[in-house]
Amino acid sequence: MSGAEVTLLILEDEPFIMLDLEMAAEDSGCTVLSSANCSSALSQVESNKVDIAVLDVSLAAGETCLPVAHELAHRGIPFLLHTGDLVGDDGKVRGIDAPVVVKPTVSNEVIDTALALLENGSRADRSYAAE
Amino acid sequence: MRFDDAPERFRSGHPGDTFSGASGVLFEQAMAQTRMAICLVDPHDEDLPIVFANRAFRRLTGYSEEEIVGRNCRFLQGPRTDPEAVARLRDAIKNEDVVVVELLNYRKNGTTFWNALHVGPIYNNEGELVYLFGSQWDVSDVRAARAEEQLAREMSRELSHRMKNMFAVISGIVNVTGRARGISEEAGEINSRIQALGRAYETTLDETSGGSIDIGEAIRAVMNPYQRYEGRLEMEGNGARTPFTAISVVGLVLHELCANATKHGAWSDESDEGKVHLSWVIDEAGANLLIDWHESGGAGIADPSSIEAGGGTAIVDRLLKGSGGSIERDWTGDGLRARIKVPTENPK
Numbered sequence: 513m514s515g516a517e518v519t520l521l522i523l524e525d526e527p528f529i530m531l532d533l534e535m536a537a538e539d540s541g542c543t544v545l546s547s548a549n550c551s552s553a554l555s556q557v558e559s560n561k562v563d564i565a566v567l568d569v570s571l572a573a574g575e576t577c578l579p580v581a582h583e584l585a586h587r588g589i590p591f592l593l594h595t596g597d598l599v600g601d602d603g604k605v606r607g608i609d610a611p612v613v614v615k616p617t618v619s620n621e622v623i624d625t626a627l628a629l630l631e632n633g634s635r636a637d638r639s640y641a642a643e
Numbered sequence: 644m645r646f647d648d649a650p651e652r653f654r655s656g657h658p659g660d661t662f663s664g665a666s667g668v669l670f671e672q673a674m675a676q677t678r679m680a681i682c683l684v685d686p687h688d689e690d691l692p693i694v695f696a697n698r699a700f701r702r703l704t705g706y707s708e709e710e711i712v713g714r715n716c717r718f719l720q721g722p723r724t725d726p727e728a729v730a731r732l733r734d735a736i737k738n739e740d741v742v743v744v745e746l747l748n749y750r751k752n753g754t755t756f757w758n759a760l761h762v763g764p765i766y767n768n769e770g771e772l773v774y775l776f777g778s779q780w781d782v783s784d785v786r787a788a789r790a791e792e793q794l795a796r797e798m799s800r801e802l803s804h805r806m807k808n809m810f811a812v813i814s815g816i817v818n819v820t821g822r823a824r825g826i827s828e829e830a831g832e833i834n835s836r837i838q839a840l841g842r843a844y845e846t847t848l849d850e851t852s853g854g855s856i857d858i859g860e861a862i863r864a865v866m867n868p869y870q871r872y873e874g875r876l877e878m879e880g881n882g883a884r885t886p887f888t889a890i891s892v893v894g895l896v897l898h899e900l901c902a903n904a905t906k907h908g909a910w911s912d913e914s915d916e917g918k919v920h921l922s923w924v925i926d927e928a929g930a931n932l933l934i935d936w937h938e939s940g941g942a943g944i945a946d947p948s949s950i951e952a953g954g955g956t957a958i959v960d961r962l963l964k965g966s967g968g969s970i971e972r973d974w975t976g977d978g979l980r981a982r983i984k985v986p987t988e989n990p991k
Contacts, residue, residue, distance in 0.1 A: 526811070529814075531815060532818045535822050536818075596807030615807050615810075615811040616811035616814045616837075616841050618818075618834060619815070
């Protein structure tokens with residue numbers, strides 16, 4: 513799937529996973545913005561036209577992607593959750609209706625799944641339940 | 644021999660409430676001997692004083708009868724007692740309900756215990772409330788066990804999370820290195836093996852039974868990504884246990900078979916209707932795990948020998964040989980039939 517003219521935001525605190533995702537996204541033709549924490553991701557969203565996002569759920573220092581997920585949902589930007597802790601993270605992100613891609617998954621597949629969100633219709637079709 | 648003369652003293656103080664006849668004797672004896680701490684409370688006095696406490700109650704709390712009788716039960720509470728539980732208790736008493744709450748209580752010597760406190764109303768023959776009955780049970784051990792179990796679950800989850808992250812990082816390193824060196828395809832192949840292994844291992848964390856695991860869980864985890872071939876993967880097998888060490892072999896072998904089916908077999912682009920039936924069982928002697936990989940309905944290929952020479956095939960053969968197992972491959976018209984044997988000590 514081509515990501516030409518698509519700007520993709522990656523929120524990930526593990527440098528190698530981040531780099532892998534960045535490269536896969538670039539291979540698909542995406543413009544990549546990456547952040548290792550929420551405040552950086554939020555300012556990326558603020559100052560750029562982000563089309564889709566891949567969010568790691570548990571970040572460094574006990575942070576979760578929740579604030580970013582809320583902001584994206586608010587702006588109608590589709591995103592997916594990329595996590596290794598289905599049970600634990602489930603509690604952290606309950607109320608966010610977004611597809612989940614389980615770690616480890618090949619980076620190309622993560623990016624393809626994200627790009628598919630763009631094709632599968634606008635955010636307007638997707639319900640978002642804030643708690 | 645009299646174990647406890649508290650009932651007698653109670654009786655002399657409450658002439659209206661007699662434990663009479665044979666059942667009365669039994670009741671007194673039972674009250675005295677039971678390990679259940681029991682007290683009776685006067686519901687008509689505003690402060691709800693205890694009017695009777697059996698020996699187990701005194702033993703549990705460390706107070707003597709004189710120190711107990713006449714006081715409200717709250718003297719067992721302390722700074723860390725949950726006010727909400729106490730409130731539930733108070734409401735139940737007010738409504739003459741039966742209630743069970745777990746309270747942190749304090750003994751005379753200041754030590755604490757978790758008290759499963761049961762309180763309920765006792766009525767006389769006329770249906771009037773005469774006493775509140777309280778039974779206390781020290782459930783500190785139960786609570787500790789529950790907490791320990793909870794901790795173990797959390798640890799196992801955390802471990803699983805970290806392991807998945809570790810596999811994800813390894814995977815990232817392999818991919819990034821592959822791209823940097825211009826060998827993305829090779830790196831991708833290595834990566835898919837690592838990930839199959841990661842999936843196989845992740846299921847084993849819940850298991851604690853002495854080194855043997857339910858291999859079916861691992862097999863299902865390895866096969867999970869292939870569920871996307873809707874209705875074209877059937878799995879059958881239950882309760883087969885193998886040593887922990889069988890996981891890597893089984894995981895990698897299945898991964899190669901899946902890759903092969905996607906490239907050349909039942910799941911290839913040419914095979915719209917192809918199916919894989921995967922079953923596993925421990926043989927009767929309990930010595931081997933037998934895996935049957937059965938493709939059907941595929942387009943088939945003209946020259947199977949062109950595949951057999953492939954790198955994945957060689958890895959599978961050597962892996963199995965190294966662990967004392969074997970694989971027989973049969974290219975039928977519509978796909979591959981493979982019978983795999985992986986040695987296992989019978990964990991029983």
